Structures are given as C-alpha cells and as structure tokens.
Amino acid sequence: MTALDVESLRKDFPILERTVNGKPLVYLDSGNTSQKPRQVIDAVREHYERHNANVARSVHTLGTESTAAYEGARERIAAFVGAPSAAELVFTKNSTEAINLVAHAFTSASEDPRFRLGPGDEIVVTEMEHHSNIVPWQLLAQRTGATLRWFGMTDEGRLDLSNIDELINERTKLVSVVHYSNILGTINPVELLIAKARAVGALVLLDGSQSVPHVPVDAAALGADFLAFTGHKMLGPTGIGALWGRYELLDAMPPFLGGGSMIETVSMTGTTFMPPPARFEAGTPPIAQAVGLGAAVDYLAAAGMDNVVAHEKALVAHALDALTSLPYVRIVGPSDLVDRGATISFTVDGVHPHDVGQILDDDGVQVRVGHHCARPTCVRFGVPATTRASFYLYTTNDEIDALVRGIERVRKVFA
The missing domain is CATH 3.40.640.10 (Type I PLP-dependent aspartate aminotransferase-like (Major domain))
Incomplete structure (x- = not known):
C-alpha cells in the first residue's frame, strides 16, 4: 500500500462490525490488545x-x-x-x-x-x-x-x-x-x-x-x-x-x-x-x-509500517486537539506530537476513571481505565488511575469524535 485505506482495511476486522449496548463499537483499547484481521483468524x-x-x-x-x-x-x-x-x-x-x-x-x-x-x-x-x-x-x-x-x-x-x-x-x-x-x-x-x-x-x-x-x-x-x-x-x-x-x-x-x-x-x-x-x-x-x-x-x-506511523500521527493530532479543548480534561503525558505514539492517558476533573469508563462503555466506546500496569507512573503524576485511549491502523477520526462526545456526557452526568 502507498497509504492506508482505512475504510477498506476495517472490513478485514470482523469484530468492528458489532455493536455494544446498541451502539456501534468504538474500540480504543488497542494498547491493551489489538483486534485481529480475518487473515490472522x-x-x-x-x-x-x-x-x-x-x-x-x-x-x-x-x-x-x-x-x-x-x-x-x-x-x-x-x-x-x-x-x-x-x-x-x-x-x-x-x-x-x-x-x-x-x-x-x-x-x-x-x-x-x-x-x-x-x-x-x-x-x-x-x-x-x-x-x-x-x-x-x-x-x-x-x-x-x-x-x-x-x-x-x-x-x-x-x-x-x-x-x-x-x-x-x-x-x-x-x-x-x-x-x-x-x-x-x-x-x-x-x-x-x-x-x-x-x-x-x-x-x-x-x-x-x-x-x-x-x-x-x-x-x-x-x-x-x-x-x-x-x-x-x-x-x-x-x-x-x-x-x-x-x-x-x-x-x-x-x-x-x-x-x-x-x-x-x-x-x-x-x-x-x-x-x-x-x-x-x-x-x-x-x-x-x-x-x-x-x-x-x-x-x-503489506500495510507498511511507515503508513501506520503516518496514520496514527494524524489520529493523535486530532485527538490531542479535541481533548485539550475540553478544560476539564488533563492529558497525562506529552501534549505534542514529538516522539509520541498513539496512546493518550487523561483524567476528567472530579470523575474517577472507572466512572468515565463505564459511561463511555454505555456509548459503545471501549477504553482502558486503571494504572495500566504502570503504577509508579501514576504515582509520579499524582493520580490514582487514568483513562487511556489507544489507537491503531483501523482507528478513525470519527471514533475519536465519539470518544470526545462521550467525555462531554461524562461531564454532564457528574456536573
């Protein structure tokens, strides 16, 4: 491939066709485990x-x-x-x-x-x-x-x-x-x-x-x-x-x-x-x-790892821009694209990450919450846990937008 055709590529992943709680699946937990294409299955x-x-x-x-x-x-x-x-x-x-x-x-x-x-x-x-x-x-x-x-x-x-x-x-x-x-x-x-x-x-x-x-x-x-x-x-x-x-x-x-x-x-x-x-x-x-x-x-x-890097960098740019526009969201980790991968951890003011994760799941958005087997990092930044969204070659900007809408709903629920 010369560039990732993400919409075509997503058809290789059967699980992305399912729904969660009646909503389209938005899988943003690839840092935990990735989904598998039909070719692997x-x-x-x-x-x-x-x-x-x-x-x-x-x-x-x-x-x-x-x-x-x-x-x-x-x-x-x-x-x-x-x-x-x-x-x-x-x-x-x-x-x-x-x-x-x-x-x-x-x-x-x-x-x-x-x-x-x-x-x-x-x-x-x-x-x-x-x-x-x-x-x-x-x-x-x-x-x-x-x-x-x-x-x-x-x-x-x-x-x-x-x-x-x-x-x-x-x-x-x-x-x-x-x-x-x-x-x-x-x-x-x-x-x-x-x-x-x-x-x-x-x-x-x-x-x-x-x-x-x-x-x-x-x-x-x-x-x-x-x-x-x-x-x-x-x-x-x-x-x-x-x-x-x-x-x-x-x-x-x-x-x-x-x-x-x-x-x-x-x-x-x-x-x-x-x-x-x-x-x-x-x-x-x-x-x-x-x-x-x-x-x-x-x-x-076949996808090309350089293409994966380019796609994920664009996703992270979109996600950082959207998340930093929410004044009650704190990014834990680099806030720019320099030497940064497709994983973003954050906290929502006044809301425990487990509550954030549950409300996002109601909307079909799958993220990981906790200390991510990296408790010393959480201690260093003074947080008990974070919410983590992690992207991969099958992730889209629309899915990141769904994450942002879910966080806005979290804020309203706990306001």
Whole structure:
C-alpha cells in the first residue's frame, strides 16, 4: 500500500462490525490488545483444520507441514524486527516471559562475566516502565544483591536525562528500558541510552511491546542486545510473544525451562542442551499462535509500517486537539506530537476513571481505565488511575469524535 485505506482495511476486522449496548463499537483499547484481521483468524483456523500436528518430532506429513509453518513464521517475524537470523528469535508466551527469560540468565555465580551480577553491580530501568519491566529486575536484585536504579520523568512525561552519566556508569550491567510507553505514549530516545550503555559495557534490553506494533523497529540496527515483544498487541493471537537476542548472548545463556525439545541428550546423570532458539522453547510450543503471528506481520508489512506511523500521527493530532479543548480534561503525558505514539492517558476533573469508563462503555466506546500496569507512573503524576485511549491502523477520526462526545456526557452526568 502507498497509504492506508482505512475504510477498506476495517472490513478485514470482523469484530468492528458489532455493536455494544446498541451502539456501534468504538474500540480504543488497542494498547491493551489489538483486534485481529480475518487473515490472522483464517491462518489459525486453517492450521488447525489442515496441518495440526506437533513440531520437530515427527516425520509424517502433518508433522512436517506444521514444523515448516512454525519455523516459517519465525523467519518472517525475525525479519520484521530486523533480526539478522531467525536463530536469534525465541518464541515465548508474551513480553513478560521474554523479559523474565533474560533476567533468569543473570546470577552471582555466572561463568560469563556479562551475566555475573552481585553486590556493587547495578541494573537501570525507568520510572515509566510497565510492571513487567520492573518486577523481574527487583526480584533479580533481591537474589543477587545488585542495586536497581531508575530514570525519573519530567512533568511532560518524558525521561529526565539530566543525570544520565550518573545512572549509567561503570557499575551498570544492564539497562532495560521501554521503547514506547504503554501509559504515556512517550517514545524514548533509545539510541542515546544504548550508546551510553555501550560506552560502559552494559547490556541493553528494549521492551518493544508497544513499539513493534506501531513503528518500524530494527533491533540490531539500534544496537540493542535484546528486544521483547508480544503478538496480541500487533494483530496476532494471545499466548505468543518473542525475545530477540544477539546470538552470541543467547548461546551463553542457560535454559529457562527444562523438558522436551530443548535437549540434545539426556541420561540419568546429566543433560546437554540444544543451541538457541530451541534451548529456550521447552515442551510443545504455541504452534498455531506462531502461525497467526506470522500472518499478522505479513498483514502489517503489506500495510507498511511507515503508513501506520503516518496514520496514527494524524489520529493523535486530532485527538490531542479535541481533548485539550475540553478544560476539564488533563492529558497525562506529552501534549505534542514529538516522539509520541498513539496512546493518550487523561483524567476528567472530579470523575474517577472507572466512572468515565463505564459511561463511555454505555456509548459503545471501549477504553482502558486503571494504572495500566504502570503504577509508579501514576504515582509520579499524582493520580490514582487514568483513562487511556489507544489507537491503531483501523482507528478513525470519527471514533475519536465519539470518544470526545462521550467525555462531554461524562461531564454532564457528574456536573
């Protein structure tokens, strides 16, 4: 495509044809989970109807077809995020598992100095992280005696980089940072953070849960060491995500889980393990889900990620202009289009976000309310929760207008 034909594209998404409470569905919760096009739904259904079998185990026709579909999906997904080799892409069930897989590799007794962590060593994150990129590192610090440090935020919802040289220093072993905030919509300057980490010999993990679905991402070109992302936010099924990692690092990491498929040989006195990525994919993997995610990246590639970016930037411009015209609405996060994605969190004066969400739902408008698994961000901005509207390639300006009308009704109800 040379540009997104959104009206035609929307016909690929069956769920967008339904109503909620007698009103047309207005789905503005894609940051939570995206809707799925027929092409993805059909790919999963066809796999179960015609090719269903376990992978890497059988020489019969169905097993061979299933393995080819699974590994073919891996190749296309790896290419989508700029991986030099499909062997660098590990299937996980989500971003959370991918991040935990990396955290598991760090121990105080690691033979590899890159993964040896103990008292005096430091892990650096940010205050705007999803809980999935905070809690694993807190647990790791507790296990090893390392120290967890973090970047704060400005009032505009951007990283406060004033102390970057203090935070990323010779004691830093890992910098794990969100690429695109799930609550603020902020797109972080990861190139700068990666360069600083490289200068002190630290590893870098990017949480790409929101960035991979919405902007072109080339993890290897960025210079990162690891990239975590999840399928259900990028038109794919639930239960499937991925970790991209530089092969030399994956090859140095211990298994995350033990069982079938990840072994070379097993005896009662010891076991040897497969090379990556099989080493990290114990047991029967999410085969049909991987096939579905492969179809999802095919869909996004055909749409063109640059076109997705352009469409979403226009949506955000329209939404920011409309929301800032309401004097009782406060945007939590960047108020301009600079380094900003298609996610807007806000509060309505005098109305709890859960009440906002319920009234919007009455009008068929689906948004998320709460702290969005980013409670430290809410604490930083002095709010217990926010209402979050998040857009995608199938979102229209008319749907944003429906959101604004719903907020105006919220105000009238609670006036």
